[in-house]
Amino acid sequence: MSFEPILKEINGVVGVSGSFLCDEEGAVVASDMPVAYSHEQLAAVGRLLAQTVAGLALARRKKVKDIDLVFGTGRLVAKNTVKGCLCILGAPDLNVPFLNLTADLAIRDLKHAAKEAPQAAQVEPAAPLEVPLAQAAPAEPAEAVPAPEAAPRPAIHVLIDFLELLLTHLEEHGIGRQDLLKILSHRIRRLNAVYPFLSTLVTPDGQLDPASLPLDSPDQRGMAEGLVAVIHGLCFSLRGIMGEAKAEAAYAGVYDEYYVNHRAEFVSLGLGDRLRKIVQEPLPSAHAGVDIHLD
């Protein structure tokens, strides 16, 4: 399935005049926009949206959903597809809830299309779209003829991001960052004999460092198990600090949405949805010892 029929379906919604798809760097992957808009204009918008989504996500440590921009003469709805943005241009009075009925299904189809033909996605602009992307970007040959992508982000980083997101969320529940780091350090010490690579996960300035992991190790799943053990230990301590119900609610509040958006990585690490119940489970023997007590 190509992207073009999906964009055309979106464009069939009343009030929509065009749509285009950007990747996570903002490069236009496919477009069915009015001919008045050049590739350069769309690429500029794509880059701005990608930067904005990335900036907001970094600042807030939360997933950015839709961005709806209303202007005097039009409206641009950007829907985060995780791997980029689906941008929909319409009239200022566009019925967004109605649009969402179609757009949300379209995003699902776009994800399927991207999985079916990941290479085709790179050359999609050559398809007979209204905006001839490959020809319209002489100033940006890197987008017209995509260079080989940088090495894909290791799936294991998804677990570190999840742990960081969990820490941020817990801070919002009133648990100080320093206390959370104490818990993590305590858990990592307990796990040192089994997962020694974890010892440098927390940097001296209290950040989680993905570069500390031995990414050249062939045992990505074993590494994932180490991080899961840390998360498990953190959850166990939280139950003691917050109480079971609050800890479980806080954990689920982060995990459920995160898993939906990163299911593929969790599956590739052999975890599936296993972490869903981890906050309710007793600690395995690797954590042997008394729990940490905060001041």
Place this chain on the structure above:
Amino acid sequence: MSSAPDGTLQAAVGALKALPGVTGTVVVARDGVVIAHDIAGNPEKEGAVAVYVGHAAAKIGQSLSLSPFRWAVVGIGQETVLVIEQQDSYVGLFLDERASPAMVAGRALSALGLQGGSA
């Protein structure tokens, strides 16, 4: 908690916070400095959202010849933030999960004396 350098801004922040569906208000200068707020949590952190989105909207409006920018809504996690541009600042309104962004935008634009209050 509220903070405002003058009574006019204080009154505007209060009026916006009183709109149905609004849980917090922050007014941020274009350079990111929080001028006034009535919001729980960290106003600088919340205000950054308004500046980010406001700047992006202005640029995108120029790129697509859609100006003038009227308002924007962004969903971040469970939060919904409405951003309105003023002459020298951005106003960020944090919305209740059941609030209609369009209705709040219309009322907020009216409260700010801006056109497009019927959004």
